[in-house]
Amino acid sequence: MPARISNYFLLRPYWLAIIISLLLILWMLSSPEAEPLQAEQHSIKEQILPKVQTTRFTPEKMTKSLTLYGKSEANSRAVIRAEVAGKIVAITTKKGLRVKRGQALLNIEKNELPFRLEQAQALLDERSLNYKAVKSLNDKGLQGRARLAEMKSLLLAARTDVEQLQLKLARTKVTAPFSGILQEQFAEKGDYLQVGDSVFSLENIDPIVIRGDATEHYVSQLTLGQSISATLLSGEVISGKITYIASMADSKSSTFRIEAEFANPELKIFSGISAKLSIPLYPVEAIYISPSALAMDGEGNLGVKLVEQGTVVFKAIKLVEADNNGAWLSGFAGEVDIITLGQGFVKPGDPVQAVAAEK
Template sequence: MSVAVKQFFAARPYILSIFIVAVVVFWMLSGQMTNADEAKAEPEKAAHKLTRVQVKTYTAETIERSLHLYGQTEARRQSVISAEVSGRLLEFLVAEGRPIKKGQALARLDIQDRRSQLLRAEALLEQRTIEYAGVKALSKQGFQGKARLAEAKAALVDAESNVKSLNLAIDNTLVLAPYNGIFEENIVEAGAYLGIGDPILRLADTQQLLVRTDVSERDISQLSLGEKAYVNLVTGEEVEGSIDFIATLSDPNTRTFKVEVLLDNQQQQLMAGVSASVRFPLEEVEAIKVSPAVLALDEQGNLGVKTVVDDVVQFVPASLVRSDPDGAWLSGFSGDNDVIILGQGFVREGDKVEPVTKAELLAQERAE
């Protein structure tokens, strides 16, 4: 029987080849089916294994959005008082650093011979007055022409002007305060000879102070004259003021606009030249306070945070309202928000995740 079989297959070798090929094809097909079943099972298994992220619920609060800048206090008015007449400075009548009132005498210059000049000028004025009266009377009677009358009148006006000038020069030898303020310092010493226009002393009006600061071109449109501003001085005082000046032209070098805040200082408790921070309230917005560690960037580079809504990751763009030592306030939120605080770097917007809170994690650890 075996010999006959061998002879049969020997005479027909293609039958054995067909059999071998059939066995190989069957083996290959069975392997592919097994791999397909495994490949199908793997996604199903992966679909059930979600990324776990830790979330924390933040409730939006209404806070003030404000602009913070820096500057320094200055006296609203500062003046250098100069000599209006020439002469020797005899004395200062007020000590440096003392408060002064408008019209108060501050210094005195030598009158020199101005009083004797005034006496001569007054005598000449009396003569010119008599002469003009006589010429005017004769002119009415037709004995003097109009030219002579005009000449006499001009001489009278010149004499009157001379008397007034000398009186003014004598008055100006006494240097008076032009406004209430502080006698800051004397620029020259008593005994110095002064010409007209030479500086004598420096005054400052510190009953009102200014805080000058520079505002960027992006923020300048948000400020208006008369709006409130809050100033914190390096000395510890916090003072409320108002915007007194906004420049209409920017600095060509920095592209910033000068803004001045006016502070009341009637009690003279604030000092000029002190560094200060200025807060300009702008508007009220809803915001959440988060740690900077939870901030993220989307694929376009926008700043925001990743939240979870119905177990799906969402990216919420946010704007920084202000920064505190213990966190950053971000606008763009309302109500309660489940923010991813751990694991945000491993998920993308649209991913389905398993959100857990810190309390849930601790409970699971205790159970284990």
């Protein structure tokens, strides 16, 4: 009997295919076996969610500052020149020393100037007496007005000669026009000077001026007298005021020159050193975050990746300012959970398993 059944199906194989198909359909429609499979697949899906580390940040108040890099320079600088011709007979100071306004620097030979001054003074006395005599006669009607005018002109000419000689004699002693430090010395004792020859250069570095260049975006936010701080290479921070804002941009850099004065009574800050200027602009609420947590979306917007209800969300932000250790970001309404580890492996819309970082 079994042999006959076997021969029957061998002669008619389509029946065997029909029976196998019916058995497969019945197995697939069986719900008690499908439910464990779906549960197992869901469990596997939960297990493969990527893990990311998040840190909670709360915006805090800070001041947006403009940072400029510049150099220090003298508040005033002058090249002291000879105003009379003659030989240098004495130099009373030397370069590198601090001098006060009016202090003698060198003496130029007086030559015949004292004798010429004495002669001019005597002529002035004579003409003064002549003028007084003619004026007395003119007051009595015994002398004409023309003669009086002539005597007055001669008197004024004599007085002018005396004053000119006095000025030349005074200029044989070269003095400092303001307090400062002598930088360069261009002449030595025994040199013969012509009018206009350089003898010393003088710089005043109290207060010291530090200059920088601001872009057109920020220059309109600056005002004269505004507080400013400068960080020197030594790490010292000094405070000062803005004293100059250029009204015309540099043709090459399209920036505006800014100058600020800083007290330098001990003359410890020299001209020509580098400094970082910081100018407070306005208050803002921001968070301070490591640059490694920053990201960019497909359109090139700067932002961070957050986790909201288990899903990655990209949040565009505004960079307030940055330093070597991090960046201040604004644009947050309240507390946020920012992905600080693993953000490079997830994209917006991905479900993730967030793990809070230890405080």
